[in-house]
Amino acid sequence: MFTFSSANVAITNLPWLQKYRPATFDDIVGNEPSINVLKSVSKNGNIPNFLLSGPPGTGKTSSIVCLANELYGKELAKKAILELNASDERSVGVIRDKVKAFAQTKVTLPLGLQKFVILDEVDSMVDPAQKALRAIMEQYSNTTRFALACNNEDKIDEAIMSRITKLSFTLLSQEEIAKRLLHIINQENINYTPEGLQAIIFTADGDMRQAINNLQSTYSGFGMINEDNVYKVCDVPDPKYIMEMLKRCIRYEVKNVFNAVNKLYGEGYAALDIIQIMMRLMKSASEKDIEEAYYHDYLMEIAKAELVIKSGTDSELQLIGLVASLCDIAKSISRKKNY
Ligand SMILES: Nc1ncnc2c1ncn2[C@@H]1O[C@H](COP(=O)(O)OP(=O)(O)OP(=O)(O)O)[C@@H](O)[C@H]1O
Ligand SMILES: [Mg+2]
Incomplete structure (x- = not known):
């Protein structure tokens, strides 16, 4: 019969960062x-x-x-x-x-x-x-x-x-983080979807401490690792929504983009949260998501906005200014294309 000893409790309750702290080089990825x-x-x-x-x-x-x-x-x-x-x-x-x-x-x-x-x-x-x-x-x-x-x-x-x-040491790649997370997921017998795992990897941005923390927080909060649960726990806007915003800028849907900014702001996200996700999405975007013609100018504009906000001006206005510039850039690129 299984008895619930204090040793069992201690082991189960250990934060995963501690429980899965690498003991040998084989446990280290990257x-x-x-x-x-x-x-x-x-x-x-x-x-x-x-x-x-x-x-x-x-x-x-x-x-x-x-x-x-x-x-x-x-x-x-x-x-x-x-x-x-x-x-x-x-x-x-x-x-x-x-x-x-x-x-x-x-x-x-x-x-x-x-x-x-x-x-x-x-x-x-x-x-x-x-x-x-x-x-x-x-x-x-x-x-x-x-x-x-x-x-x-x-x-x-x-x-x-x-x-x-x-x-x-450099930031860990998506594959390296996935490898260690899958090890923990198997050990803990956790239910997960591939999209949920991907969401943890995306929010961790190369930081394994963050990845393991987010995995444990999502699991203790919801008992299941899927996309929705991860973004709720990590309190970051859903990247799919932000990617859609970027695509709307490219399509010059100015009003829709402004509405999207208002919606995100209404949900309590700071301009910096949103801009940093834009930056990460741009860096990993495929040609299918963002055509090459837009890539360079968009990246530059987002990087400039990030710099301004980091120097102390985090406001909705900054974000509106950024999406307005992105729409403008899209318009002039599409003009050139049609010329
Ligand atoms: N490359 C890795 N492979 C496996 N686990 C890792 C790796 N990097 C970090 N971890 C996990 O994240 C936790 C924190 O890692 P660690 O303390 O080694 O980070 P660090 O690089 O020293 O960070 P800091 O700069 O904040 O001190 C570890 O307990 C471990 O569980
Ligand atoms: Mg350290």
């Missing part, structure tokens, strides 16, 4: 060139100092944790690894106290293995903290290795950059 470097380090044990840089939710911290698992195992990791990932652990004080103290500690390790410091969000560390870190990296280079992670390497001290092996 970014093969960087993962292959880490795999080879895990085999020969010769760790350089690393900087993993790239967008959120692409596996930077996960792959460093996999490397640490392979190299150290659970027991050794307790004394050989210092992991700082809370955002209040970025101060110069923490670097001078915690990191330096760890670097100075004597730990007996197998031959060829050094102590290992994992430091996330290095790009949010102030300059003096980065300078202090660089000094410690240099002073203790014989006994301690560092794996740093960041989203924006432009904010990393030049002197740190010149002392590390850089591993770049």
Whole structure:
């Protein structure tokens, strides 16, 4: 007979981000060139100092944790690894106290293995903290290795950059996200439609953290992954509707387009939400959706509007201005075509 023990409850209730956090390199999808470097380090044990840089939710911290698992195992990791990932652990004080103290500690390790410091969000560390870190990296280079992670390497001290092996991470492809989501869907025995899965992938936009979160939220909210449920949970406008809006611009149906903008605004979506979806749709649009003649000018116009809104002016007027320009562009392109 099945008994409902507290262990069962704990496992079922675990957020999927935690439950499906990669434990080995085999669990990680995408970014093969960087993962292959880490795999080879895990085999020969010769760790350089690393900087993993790239967008959120692409596996930077996960792959460093996999490397640490392979190299150290659970027991050794307790004394050989210092992991700082809370955002209040970025101060110069923490670097001078915690990191330096760890670097100075004597730990007996197998031959060829050094102590290992994992430091996330290095790009949010102030300059003096980065300078202090660089000094410690240099002073203790014989006994301690560092794996740093960041989203924006432009904010990393030049002197740190010149002392590390850089591993770049990029947004994950649709296929890579699908592969991991299908693994979770099978493990959890979830009901889904292919369109629902596609909707999760679309809303995640290359970020696996977002994809897994959206999968779990949709499943806990509705028990079924289909398109409608995903867009309700993710609170983004349905891309099919936005694509139809773009096509209406091309057909110069000005009044219909303005009505569509009003409708979306009435539903509470911000201009930026809508414009970002337009941008993503344009980037993945086929010739069947958006003819090539319109592609370049439309992309430019949408990108300009996104820039203006991101600089602080998010209003319905911006969106109306954008669709009016798109209609105008369509009109002049169709004039040229008929000339
Ligand atoms: N490439 C990947 N393969 C499999 N799972 C992944 C991958 N990337 C991210 N994940 C999942 O998303 C979660 C977050 O990933 P991770 O912490 O590695 O992202 P990150 O790149 O370090 O992001 P950030 O820049 O925000 O720190 C992980 O727990 C894991 O479940
Ligand atoms: Mg991280």
